[in-house]
Amino acid sequence: MSGPGTGQREPALLRAAEAEPARASVVAVDVRGASKTYPNGVHALAPIDLEVCAGDFATVLGPSGCGKSTLLRMIGGLSTPTAGSVVLWPQSPTEATMPSAAGEGGHRVHIAAGRRAKTELAFVFQSPTLMPWASVERNVRLPLDLAGEADDGALRVEAALRLVALSDFARVYPRELSGGMQMRASIARALVTEPRLLVMDEPFGALDEITRSRLDRDIRELWARRSLTVLFVTHSIYEAVYLSTRVLVMSARPGRIIGELAIGEPHPRTDAFRVSERYARWCKQLSEMLAAGSDEAGGTRPLSAS
Amino acid sequence: MSGRSARFVAPAAVGVAFVLLWEALVKAFDVPFYLVPSPLQVLSTLVQDAPLLLSSLLVTLRITALALLLAVVLGVAVAFLFVQNRVLETSLFPYVVLLQVTPIVAIAPLIIIWVKDPLAALVICATIVAIFPVISNTTLGLRSVDPGLADVFRLYGAQRWQTLIRLRIPSALPYFFAGLRVSGGLALIGAVVAEFVAGTGGTASGLAYQILQAGLQLNIPRLFAALLLITLAGVAIFLLVSLAAHLALRHWHESELSLER
Numbered sequence: 062m063s064g065p066g067t068g069q070r071e072p073a074l075l076r077a078a079e080a081e082p083a084r085a086s087v088v089a090v091d092v093r094g095a096s097k098t099y100p101n102g103v104h105a106l107a108p109i110d111l112e113v114c115a116g117d118f119a120t121v122l123g124p125s126g127c128g129k130s131t132l133l134r135m136i137g138g139l140s141t142p143t144a145g146s147v148v149l150w151p152q153s154p155t156e157a158t159m160p161s162a163a164g165e166g167g168h169r170v171h172i173a174a175g176r177r178a179k180t181e182l183a184f185v186f187q188s189p190t191l192m193p194w195a196s197v198e199r200n201v202r203l204p205l206d207l208a209g210e211a212d213d214g215a216l217r218v219e220a221a222l223r224l225v226a227l228s229d230f231a232r233v234y235p236r237e238l239s240g241g242m243q244m245r246a247s248i249a250r251a252l253v254t255e256p257r258l259l260v261m262d263e264p265f266g267a268l269d270e271i272t273r274s275r276l277d278r279d280i281r282e283l284w285a286r287r288s289l290t291v292l293f294v295t296h297s298i299y300e301a302v303y304l305s306t307r308v309l310v311m312s313a314r315p316g317r318i319i320g321e322l323a324i325g326e327p328h329p330r331t332d333a334f335r336v337s338e339r340y341a342r343w344c345k346q347l348s349e350m351l352a353a354g355s356d357e358a359g360g361t362r363p364l365s366a367s
Numbered sequence: 368m369s370g371r372s373a374r375f376v377a378p379a380a381v382g383v384a385f386v387l388l389w390e391a392l393v394k395a396f397d398v399p400f401y402l403v404p405s406p407l408q409v410l411s412t413l414v415q416d417a418p419l420l421l422s423s424l425l426v427t428l429r430i431t432a433l434a435l436l437l438a439v440v441l442g443v444a445v446a447f448l449f450v451q452n453r454v455l456e457t458s459l460f461p462y463v464v465l466l467q468v469t470p471i472v473a474i475a476p477l478i479i480i481w482v483k484d485p486l487a488a489l490v491i492c493a494t495i496v497a498i499f500p501v502i503s504n505t506t507l508g509l510r511s512v513d514p515g516l517a518d519v520f521r522l523y524g525a526q527r528w529q530t531l532i533r534l535r536i537p538s539a540l541p542y543f544f545a546g547l548r549v550s551g552g553l554a555l556i557g558a559v560v561a562e563f564v565a566g567t568g569g570t571a572s573g574l575a576y577q578i579l580q581a582g583l584q585l586n587i588p589r590l591f592a593a594l595l596l597i598t599l600a601g602v603a604i605f606l607l608v609s610l611a612a613h614l615a616l617r618h619w620h621e622s623e624l625s626l627e628r
Binding site for chain 2: 203
């Protein structure tokens with residue numbers, strides 16, 4: 062079973078425009094010339110330009126250690142760019158700005174703190190990062206408790222747990238859950254704030270293949286159902302093709318974006334898509350881009366499947 | 368035998384075997400009671416002198432409990448201060464170590480001279496002995512926060528106090544209880560040592576004083592009975608602290624999970 066466009070020879074970008082949920086041209090993430098050099102001299106990120114629009118499922122793909130997580134941490138407000146700016150929802154009147162580490166005028170980065178900002182972004186980390194001393198329910202409720210939003214907290218927690226199919230496990234402790242279920246709880250914690258932007262840093266990397274496939278499918282369905290904007294990081298080409306509307310390919314350290322591929326495949330993407338010829342073609346194309354990135358230093362090259 | 372039973376039966380069996388061997392050796396070699404009394408003699412002395420020994424035990428336990436309480440309150444407070452400010456920790460930690468390495472026997476006479484109330488003096492001595500593990504372990508625990516969880520708290524804009532209460536304190540609990548296990552024993556040792564020092568001046572009537580008196584009178588069975596009570600008090604303190612740790616950590620921390628399985 063595959064999507065409606067299977068087997069047809071249409072331009073990839075056109076197929077994407079027809080098939081994916083409607084995308085407003087609202088910018089969710091605006092990264093301009095952001096770079097990162099750590100105090101120990103490690104140059105993790107070369108200046109990067111990146112724009113993620115509302116409704117995108119954008120995936121950053123690159124080899125281990127290329128700075129993908131650094132980029133995401135800067136977007137999440139957990140790390141400050143050495144130069145350049147990171148702004149979330151730049152058209153929004155609630156946009157928060159502050160100077161970059163370099164202190165240059167006009168550079169702006171998003172501030173994670175602040176009640177409004179909290180609901181604009183949620184982060185899912187590489188590991189579930191759950192409090193082992195608290196039940197699943199209390200873990201999911203954490204962002205609401207920290208923000209002092211307790212009025213409809215129980216309902217929102219219940220809804221978030223239902224979304225990730227963990228309603229029956231609300232009272233158990235994280236250690237009683239499997240790795241996949243812990244990651245679901247982590248996703249529920251991110252969703253409970255009803256974020257406009259969901260940032261996921263290689264969340265399923267430590268899971269077995271079957272669990273990973275199932276969670277990939279779940280997160281893709283959530284994205285479509287909740288009209289989320291997702292920025293996802295992975296080093297798996299297969300995961301990137303299955304999940305994304307856009308894949309941004311990064312080079313090895315110091316990381317920079319060396320290519321972009323629009324995955325023009327319709328939604329829903331079924332399991333059959335993962336064994337289709339088209340899927341293999343997208344993967345091959347991404348693989349070639351990654352290989353080229355490791356061989357040479359080039360600029361951003363928008364590409365599409367043909 | 369299940370693992371749970373083995374945890375209690377195995378050490379009890381070792382204890383019984385030791386007592387039987389002791390009884391047998393004393394009988395076999397006809398050891399006089401003023402050198403090594405038999406376990407039966409010690410038990411009968413314990414029953415015979417129960418009013419005297421139990422009232423002394425209560426004195427020692429009172430000093431130990433007050434010292435442990437003070438060590439916990441002050442130790443945790445100091446650890447919180449250290450975690451809030453690295454400069455403070457760097458400046459004061461050497462002096463905390465100084466408290467730990469100074470022999471209590473050497474400073475107890477001074478404290479007993481300076482502090483008029485004998486009970487207060489003994490409690491201070493025992494607190495000095497017991498406080499270091501609480502400070503050291505709690506500070507380490509408050510700093511040993513999962514970096515991923517710390518990121519989650521930062522991401523959601525947690526206030527400093529929220530991070531302390533919801534993240535640092537729960538993270539520090541296993542470390543705190545590890546320190547408390549050591550401190551419990553040290554508080555008792557501190558109390559006994561301080562009593563020894565003060566006891567020579569005839570100002571206390573704890574178990575250490577009874578040991579001193581029994582030694583002077585060559586009442587070795589009573590000396591052994593008092594020793595036995597101190598040992599049992601130490602074991603009871605350890606078990607109480609372990610129970611508290613188990614109740615606090617049993618749902619989530621690896622150190623207590625094996626008991627549940």
